[in-house]
Amino acid sequence: MAKKMLVVSAHGADWCTRSGGTILKYVKKGWEVTVFAYTFGEHGESGAYWKNHPGTNVEEVKDCRKQEAQNAAKFLGVKEIHFFDCGDYPLVLSADQIRDLGHRILKLRPDVVLTHWIDDPFNMDHEIVGKAVVRAISAAAMRGALPDTDPHFIPDLFFFETTMPHSEFNHFQMDTYVDIGDVFEQKIEAVKLFAAQPQLVEYYTRCALNRGVQANDWSRGRRPIKYAEGFKRYVPYLGDELPLTKLD
Template structure:
């Protein structure tokens, strides 16, 4: 059975950015894996670090259960996501254990460094899947003759960290699963006041709806969508491999002039 792992920085990032695509894959028989690199311990102005960490883990586990995904525990705290060999060894072990056909992660250029560092870690951990001389923690055997494709989500607000517009290479129709995506995000109850205070999202559920609707409008085809860019195949898979397109069929729409845009 094919599998996909979503690797993100914080609890609720999967629900904001990836959950619709994951649900569509699950409907087609894929196994889902769910991992937040960070515990999210800084995501509160009302609870201390320890209580926030515990609360957000509980919320994330409930969301993963609702999505039908296997939950993988976090490996560090907020603002401690750094491109380091320690985190790389731990993440590479997860990749080798899951043996994913697809890895979903953040854009490599986004408004938050935690997102960017998570993407870098996900790329290298995935790239190392077939390297027997790279030792993981815990120790896990490398994957021989294994193809894995890596897709980057859209940055927040569809702009990079220098405010330049970013457009997707492809869109996935999530209209039929938007209610479940919203319900999974709603499990993160603690984030209502935090996101309003720290990032100006006065309703995080409405913000997700608006982002998904904006993606749908950009596609010109779907009411709600998630946008993706597929990473270069070298070191990961065969050149012509595009498992999202193969699995999702007519709910996967590729922008024909994407490579003509500067």
């Protein structure tokens, strides 16, 4: 049975810009990747579309952003992408919506979850989703969270980048780097599909280069790393062996 990765995103493009390279690497390994997007980013993440389409309306922007995200998901080999259309800027999630996320996690039973860091004053929508995922995962680990369903604990929850260059300001201290040099060009082609945010291409190229410099320093010459994505684990690693770095 294929292993499963769940990526939970505040806006339609976040999952791709922050973890698109990692997603593609796991897809190539045979993993099934599912994306949950809480909003399309129609209000706060679509400035170029609003500017270039005078007279447009929210529904048209949503349709555009949804199509962009679907195209990127297909390009990267994502199995499913689901849109919850909760409205952005501000995104507000209720206890029932967090409970619903827990139920979805129980039904999907992913091996790994990627989502936003839980401290992001620069973009509170991201913080709201990150905290919701933590609470939903905690609930899903409890028996009785969903009747007649076994609990499902996910120790491998990873937070991806906050909005660069604010990662350090937001107390995001990554402890995991993924070398995406072999898939970087494909990731950027996927990012280009989000035409309503043309600035993303240069922005996340710089981000990948910056994290690549850091990862390359840590590799100490064992592997030349140009592009990387950074993550932070939620809970410590637990296993029969130490989590040794794999570069050879």
